[in-house]
Amino acid sequence: MKIIVAIKQVPERDAQVRIDSSGKWIEESEVQYAMNESDAYALEEALQLKEKHSGEVVVVSAGPERVGTTIREALAKGADRAIHIDCSDLAQRDALGSARLLAEAIRGENADLVLTGLQSDDLGYGQTGVILAELLGVPHATLILHVEKTDAGLKVKRELEAGWFQEIELPLPAALTIQSGGNKLRYATLMGIKKAKTKEMRVVSAADLGAAATPVATLQSIELPKKQRSTQIIEGDAKAAAATLVEKLKFEVRVL
């Protein structure tokens, strides 16, 4: 089975972010980056499918040069090769725009299965995988926790709201968006890290792919969320704050 995994590099969760001078994105030089969380699970699912059914796992990632480190991490975990779409205007593209880039980069691969994460932690459109399926003309299923290969194609476990699930059958080729938690993530081994250096990483430019950036939905500005909070922030060192909170719980909230 030939499996493509779309992996996005996003700011680390604990990164302190600052709005840049354009007012349209964050000061990129100040943050550390990591692999998007659900994409790590998509990669894990792909690697396990390959281990069971043999085949190839190809990683695709669109972003500036720095995404190379995240691609190497995926290769070190066991992906076979990678396509890096070099582009530095992701925030100005909408979900359709970045899905077009990914679609054009992988169309010629004729993969059996395309996996994406269900949502990126930065732009959070929650759409790229579904649009990708549409552009490639393959069926899709979203919020997937488990994938099983059957004679007819795939049987997948889909998460629904409030603790419910559903099984869906679909033929191959197909695209799935992967939810976190279905598998346990692996770590890269030293051997894997060494091997990753020799694996193929093909770089293509966004311009080469001919997918225009003209967005349908444009990001005009970013800002800090409007605060509606009425939080009483309890000051003091840990001990003093704890003592004050206990007083509040006793006399204001009345739960003690």
Added chain:
Amino acid sequence: MSQVYVVLEERDGRVSRASWEALAAGQKLASQSSGTVTAIVVGGSTESIASEAAQRGAAKVIRVEHPLLAHYTSDGYTLALQQLIEREKPAFVAFPHTYQVRDFAPALAARLNEVLISDVVAIADGPVFTRQLLQGRLAGNYRHQGSGPCLISVQAGAFRAEEAPASASAEITPFAPQIDAAQIRTKPGEPFRGTAQTVDLGSAPLIVSVGRGIKEADNLPVVQELAAALGAELAASRPICDNGWLPMERQVGSSGQTVSPKLYLAVGISGAIQHLVGMKGSQCIVAINKDPDAPIFEVADYGIVGDLFEVVPALTEALKAAKG
């Protein structure tokens, strides 16, 4: 005059709460452009939810009905709504941002050469649509520049369902899409519940909930001791359960449990919307987080900004002392 379509979703045979919120967002768009709101209901038989929709807010209701829509599939919904939208050419189409909408609306938009502006939390004049970025740490303002309809989905809780005024009974019209069984490529199974629940967080009066700020499974005793001192149940955000550090039945949020205790004490939880929807209804929310800008403070009544590894043990001690 612009037409605003709002696609309603059914839950347990009734129009879902999230759908009424989407309708309220639709009203807002309509009032900005002196347009009218049409509620769209989709299914195999839609009579009862159509009449429910007709009694509440929408000027018109369209029943998109076909036997192949009896069970939700992305292909079925996409085809049906594409045909309706291409024929009627509404200016806006609003959806609730549910798991089902996430599953088909992006494909529908792409088929129309449009893009869904997803998970909208506010609409200003323009219209300018605000959506969260970086898990709620920033907000982004978007404009639609496509030539076709503008599609949006609305975050749960962002618009007040009550804002939709009750109207005199609206006109209900049918729409019969053309769908062929061969066009539906996926075969959905019946929904089922996860493993049997052994803890009932829903009725717990006191909950201590732990998030990724705890860093490692080995640190869990820090919050377990706090829960014990308080006599509270222990709950968690998704990553804690994803990692297998606590069982999934203790997960609070959109895909886990919904709780409304007297006290919800969130420790090292950032407050992503998917977590908030599961605990916003708590009577009192206390947050302990080292980041003063963490979105959890948007909903907290009391907050301590600090390192949980210092604050939580101090709190446990203070509680023990207070309880004697």
